Amino acid sequence: MENRRVKKQTCGTICLKYLLFLFNILFWLAGGAVLAVGVWTLTEKSDYISLLNSSFYSASAYILIAAGVIVIVTGMIGCCATLKEMRSLLIVYLILLLCIFLLEIVAGLLAYIKYQECFPLCFQLDEELRQNLKVNMQQKYQQPGEESVTQAVDRLQQEFMCCGSNNYTDWKDSVWIQRADNARLVPDSCCKTPDDLCGIRDHPSNIYNVEGGCIMKLESFTLSQLYILGAVGTGIAFLQLVGMMFTCCLHHSLKEEPY
Template identity: 30%
Template sequence: MAIGAGMSCVKYLLFCFNLLFAITGFIILIVGIWVEASSHPYIDLTDENFYTSGPIVLIIVGIIVFIVAFFGCCGAVKENHCMIVTFSVFLLIIFVAELAVGIAGYVKHQDLETSIERHLNATIKNYPTSKDVRDTFDILQTDLQCCGIYGPGDWKNNSIPIPDTCCAGQEIKNGLTVPCTPDSPGFHTAGCLGKLVPFFNDMAVLLGGVGLGIAMVQLLGVIFACCLARSIRNQYETV
């Protein structure tokens, strides 16, 4: 079925947009996987569900994008009203999901420090008795090169010997490992809270930026698809 010159332009714009749409889907998928992998070791340190669900939402959206792009390309080329409407609906749903992730990313990072601080203070005293807590603090102190929550003094305040992970490298004398102390070489003097919060904030800003940025681009796709679908419907009605 032929359509007007103006809508023909929209048709090809929509087709080109779907190629871009597929690329954005790949970007969304990669960002979601990267954030999920990067934040996974520390995800238990905050009770904010956004840092668990946000990356997963982007991963799911990235996969769905390829399916939606197929409907968009086929609908634009064949001028199929049903497929274009289906594309528009899916695209609108994805737009809302990405918009929600984007907004949540910028909102949640404001409450992040309180959440992490509360969790660390509640669990540090269980370091000697809980393997999960010990593993979490050891990974945190090794990866971020930090010690304690606010500083090394947190271990003394909780009557716990300074963990070996507060030192970058352990001294060995007479075949024995020397305990980590403030005088040990490579001793971490910075607290973990001051390093962990910026790490999570960067993740939130990345998720928020990707979600909002790509959502705005996809909104153009919804507009193009609706214009083309309306033109095709009008052509049917005039026949």
């Protein structure tokens, strides 16, 4: 009977090791996905976000990167602790999981409270972002020393298939458009088929005439990034609960198992 009891405990420990190792692989992959989204946002879309003159949206990319790195490092610690059956490292791993989980809860609560506080000002904030984008387009496009803004605006209009901040009529007040030697009515990047001087016609058949303009497309993109952050955070939080349960079970099993 004693031998059968010991064998059962040993098999249970092996199963727990495999389950916890599988969890760490999933946890590590989740961290890699979060890190990849953050780096992609920062490298490919940061110039769009910079047009809004708002640190709120760019901060989301840095949060994704930091969260991804923390999750990857924690997953590596968990793999080492599981494979080497180090009870002390398992405790460190459990504490890290618990800290990340608590930070996610605190961050979620603060975001909810902040949203409730600023809800009456949401329309005012949206209008401020619209004005920032409009000013950047009208005052800085094709101006000396503002090459980065010019490139960002052209990429924005082509990639999101839009023209102007609110609509294509915003360009009529542009410093560049109002130049005497400029025959264009809108930038060439507004054209559905970009070509040199194609911006001399602002007919909807020639240019993008999207309701809400580029600001709506840009806001949709940045909100989608925040949704991704929330969805991945929720998934990781669920994984953490499972991981903490497996870690506690494995630690207890290693403690009770006879050598």
